[in-house]
Amino acid sequence: MAGKPADHRDVHIGGLIEERRLRAGLSREALAAPLEVSLSQLGKYLKGANRLSATDLDVVARVLGVPVGFFFEGMPGREGHPSGLSDRPQAPLEALAGWTGFAEAVALAAESHLDREHRQALGSLVRAVDRALSRQQTFDKENNSAPSD
Template sequence: MAGKPADLRDVHIGSLIEERRLRAGLSREALANPLDVSLSQLGKYLKGANRLSATDLDVVARVLGVPVGFFFEGMPGRDQLSPGLSDRPQARLETQAGWTDFAEAVARAADTHLDEERRQSLGSLVRAIDHALSGQHLFDKPDAFGPSD
């Protein structure tokens, strides 16, 4: 039984893989070998003609040094889903309206090069700086239990 046919999302992922491969200076062979696929099959992935499995996408992400989520950023036809009861919002560093080019570059570098824990730490630091610069104070909430002695 064949899987679902490839669509625009697969084209999006394939183009991002090809872009990152070229930026990293990797040959197609260097990407095909860890996937254990032919150059022809890799070309189908890169064009979005064939769909990558989650396992193969994880391998590609590791070879290219990006988080798997990188390939889903800006995905066409993706509706924003509400988090489920078991989903905890994740601190993300992503492009925000009004960010400077420097801040955007830092966010992209963090998403590309830092692990989850360090990304969250950096995100907390950025939020604290943002609150300080905007005149908000993180700990200005009234204490529901009254003053502590």
């Protein structure tokens, strides 16, 4: 049994995805790959001709670095909708993110969600981890030796 047909909400969501994809400088191929869909199918999503599943919308949000709720902002009929958990950014899609932006993401999250005392405590923890990691030696597969002091 097929799902519900696409409607004006799907057109709105598809338009926001396309706009955000272009602003991010992301190719259609780069967006279609994590969704595991053809370029033709992606085009249907972007035009709002086909409806995205919740799972696929989550993947798109992570690839584009926006909260899922971003796609519902400004949607006709949703004016005055109260803020909620969807206002927080989605975690990046693990396959694309790596660790490159980890420190920046932690700093931004700490600035947004922690008071000064907790930010300082987090900073102390990060510095302690950095010091501990900088003292470690490279792991040797041949003799499996632990780091020496």
